[in-house]
Amino acid sequence: MFGTMKRGANAYANIGVETGVLAASPHKLITMLFDGALVAIALGKKYMAEGNIKDKGESITKAILIVDNGLRASLNKEVGGELALNLDSLYEYMSRRLFEANATNNPAILDEVHSLLEDIRSAWEQIGPNGQPASMQAAPAPTAAFSQPSFAKA
Numbered sequence: 001m002f003g004t005m006k007r008g009a010n011a012y013a014n015i016g017v018e019t020g021v022l023a024a025s026p027h028k029l030i031t032m033l034f035d036g037a038l039v040a041i042a043l044g045k046k047y048m049a050e051g052n053i054k055d056k057g058e059s060i061t062k063a064i065l066i067v068d069n070g071l072r073a074s075l076n077k078e079v080g081g082e083l084a085l086n087l088d089s090l091y092e093y094m095s096r097r098l099f100e101a102n103a104t105n106n107p108a109i110l111d112e113v114h115s116l117l118e119d120i121r122s123a124w125e126q127i128g129p130n131g132q133p134a135s136m137q138a139a140p141a142p143t144a145a146f147s148q149p150s151f152a153k154a
Helices: 005-023 026-050 053-072 077-104 106-125
Strands: none
Touching: 026 053, 026 077, 026 106, 053 077, 053 106, 077 106
């Protein structure tokens, strides 16, 4: 009559994510994109090992979309210069590798992309919101290589 417990829990989780996105700084939004891609890749690998083709494909596709439409689309190539261009190339490479992993059921490729994203996420966290090391932060401001994600723009 009122739906399943799982649907209610999913709705509650979605509200939490939406609230987090609305309240997040541009720096935090990028961190959330990294986290989402990392989780999607990990789930893709899990589903791949289980032989669950449908969920594997959905998870890897989600990771590709986050990399392409989130991380890559957030790059500000005019201001970010060579760093933004290099990240753009790396994100393009990751998307191709994720597609290949999905098509060939190769978990080693998922591990490779997961590791690359973890390294970039770690560096992103070290930079901090205003382009300085986190220990030297005074006030948050977006960094030059990234612009605010397009889904968060007013």
